[in-house]
Amino acid sequence: MxxxxxxxxxxxxxxxxxxxxxxxxxxxxxxxxxxxxxxxxxxxxxxxxxxxxxxxxxxxxxxxxxxxxxxxxxxxxxxxxxxxxxxxxxxxxxxxxxxxxxxxxxxxxxxxxxxxxxxxxxxxxxxxxxxxxxxxxxxxxxxxxxxxxxxxxxxxxxxxxxxxxxxxxxxxxxxxxxxxxxxxxxxxxxxxxxxxxxxxxxxxxxxxxxxxxxHRPNLLALTRLALPMGLVMMLISLATSIPRFFVGRYLGEHTLGIFAALTYLQVAGMTVVSALGQSALPRLSQHYAAGNRAAFRGLLLRMAAIGLVLGGGGVLVALVAGRLLLELIYQPEYAAYADFFVWVMVAAGITYLSWLLGEGMKAARYLRVQVVLFGVQVIVLTILCIWLIPVYGLVGVAIMMVVAALIHLIGTLLILARATAALPVGPVSEASYKEQTRP
Known part of the structure; x- marks a missing residue:
């Protein structure tokens, strides 16, 4: 058998x-x-x-x-x-x-x-x-x-x-x-x-x-093991869902449809970001485990440069051809929101950079702190949605998206700074690395 x-x-x-x-x-x-x-x-x-x-x-x-x-x-x-x-x-x-x-x-x-x-x-x-x-x-x-x-x-x-x-x-x-x-x-x-x-x-x-x-013991053991990962994924999903929920609640399903269609255009860039991040993660992990600060930071900087180019390119396309692009992909009604689309791509560019730098957190095994990072982002998003959307409409949505993306970026940079500070200036042995970094 x-x-x-x-x-x-x-x-x-x-x-x-x-x-x-x-x-x-x-x-x-x-x-x-x-x-x-x-x-x-x-x-x-x-x-x-x-x-x-x-x-x-x-x-x-x-x-x-x-x-x-x-x-x-x-x-x-x-x-x-x-x-x-x-x-x-x-x-x-x-x-x-x-x-x-x-x-x-x-x-x-x-x-x-x-x-x-x-x-x-x-x-x-x-x-x-x-x-x-x-x-x-x-x-x-x-x-x-x-x-x-x-x-x-x-x-x-x-x-x-x-x-x-x-x-x-x-x-x-x-x-x-x-x-x-x-x-x-x-x-x-x-x-x-x-x-x-x-x-x-x-x-x-x-x-x-x-x-x-x-089998109750196995179910409980699996739940204890997997629940933190589920919590992180829920928070990441909420960061996308909360703006949609409040736009629909305050501005109606018509505006929500416009908002959803425009923000989905970020997916093309995120596909590239995800592929790059997944490919670089093993190498980043090797550099961090070896205590090689220069190599770790160098690869992260190269990834950040790609993220900046990708995000900047998206903003440029939105500025130059956003109206035409929205009309071709969707309908002329969507093209009327070309100015808002520019801010969507600004927030997307910041997000691309945050996600690429976030691979450094994974490589350094700073995992639990991500619950705090995404939790703070979700709380700020909720407050901004309640405060800005009823008063300023889509302008408030644009402000909220950019501010939330900046919070994610700043939080990621602070965590990376802490992770990098645990590394020596040059490469060291694995034994020395384990002594000098957190468990």
């Missing part, structure tokens, strides 16, 4: 996994943006606003309850927990997330189509959460080809389902329901086959997947 270790013998090379991951992420991100463009083209800004509001309410909740279990599972080299434990915890937390989303809809007083869209969007994200835990097992066994193929299929089906249903019916609720059905279909027809490929004979005869296990 095959064991899990034997099943993983079919793992791909690092180059193949990287290639598949890059391709899958690019196609999936393009399809996600495509959905927003389709809604803007065939629908109204109110429709885009409803979609953005549903995302703003549901995504932070799922980010918290997902607890980055995929990463925990992918790095579980000793196989301390079997897949059925991860699956059991994910099913449990996802059900709790759906209940919380339903309660939020009731408490905030959403009714009619908006309430249906939010609840159905929650079902769509719940399907994504189940698929994500399957991806964790595939990543653990270095089969990123199956992950990428699943993402590509889901991205294309999502774009087709949402676009065609909204075009034919005019209903965003039915369009989002189509998204959920499409994802469930891919989970059943593709992701479960991937599970069978990895688990093989470890699954009982006649079963497609192992049954989830709700």
């Amino acid at each position: 095959r064991t899990v270790e034997q099943a993983s013998s079919a793992r791909l090379s690092l180059r193949a996994n990287f290639s598949w991951t890059f391709a899958g992420n690019i196609v999936f991100a393009a399809c996600q943006w495509g959905m927003l463009i389709v809604l803007a083209k065939i629908g109204s800004p109110e429709l885009v606003g409803q979609f953005a509001l549903a995302s703003a309410i549901t995504v932070p909740v799922l980010m918290l309850t997902n607890m980055q279990l995929r990463d925990i599972q992918a790095t579980d080299a000793r196989r301390e927990y079997p897949f059925k434990d991860y699956l059991g915890l994910r099913l449990l937390t996802t059900m709790l997330a759906l209940l919380f989303i339903a309660g939020t809809v009731l408490v905030l007083g959403y009714r009619g189509e908006t309430a249906l869209v939010i609840m159905t969007f929650g079902l769509f994200k719940a399907a994504e959460a189940i698929s994500d835990i399957v991806f964790g097992l595939l990543q653990q066994h270095e089969r990123m080809d199956r992950v990428a193929q699943s993402l590509i299929i889901k991205g294309l089906l999502s774009l087709i389902a949402l676009g065609s249903v909204v075009y034919l019916t005019g209903s965003l609720f039915l369009g989002v329901l189509g998204l959920a059905v499409a994802w469930l279909a891919v989970i059943v027809l593709f992701d479960l086959r991937s599970l069978a490929l990895i688990l093989g004979d470890t699954v009982p005869t006649g079963a497609r997947i192992p049954r989830p296990r709700w």
Whole structure:
């Protein structure tokens, strides 16, 4: 009988996994943006606003309850927990997330189509959460080809389902329901086959997947391990969702649709930033572990320079061709907000720089302090939204975005200064490094 270790013998090379991951992420991100463009083209800004509001309410909740279990599972080299434990915890937390989303809809007083869209969007994200835990097992066994193929299929089906249903019916609720059905279909027809490929004979005869296990000691241990990561991801998600929530609350779904469409144009730059950061992180970690301050700072400065060029280029494009770009990608109505788009790209440029420098925090293993950093950012965002948006409208939103981005940048620089101060001027031995830096 095959064991899990034997099943993983079919793992791909690092180059193949990287290639598949890059391709899958690019196609999936393009399809996600495509959905927003389709809604803007065939629908109204109110429709885009409803979609953005549903995302703003549901995504932070799922980010918290997902607890980055995929990463925990992918790095579980000793196989301390079997897949059925991860699956059991994910099913449990996802059900709790759906209940919380339903309660939020009731408490905030959403009714009619908006309430249906939010609840159905929650079902769509719940399907994504189940698929994500399957991806964790595939990543653990270095089969990123199956992950990428699943993402590509889901991205294309999502774009087709949402676009065609909204075009034919005019209903965003039915369009989002189509998204959920499409994802469930891919989970059943593709992701479960991937599970069978990895688990093989470890699954009982006649079963497609192992049954989830709700073993209390394991569930509690996994929760203690993963909850801090979930908290960080929730705070990061809230930094995006809070402005959308308050724009929708104070300025209406029409303005929220405009805001969501314009801010989504930051994604192109963030794709480059993420790729650069992920590629540089191992090298940064090596420099920091070796106590090589010069090399660590040098690489960070080069990354910062790229971030400045990328951000400056985005601002320049917004200044020179922002109106034309918005009209071509969306509709002429969006082009009227070209001045606001410039400030969106200013905030984006600062964010690019912060995220690239943030890789230095990860390399130095300054992880818990990130909860404080993002927590402060979320608190400031909330205060600024309540203070500025009702009085100044989108001008207040622009001020809020730039100030929040600057707070993130300043906090990152302060943490990096502390991390760098722990390093000697030149390279030292690993033993000396451990004595001179914090545990």
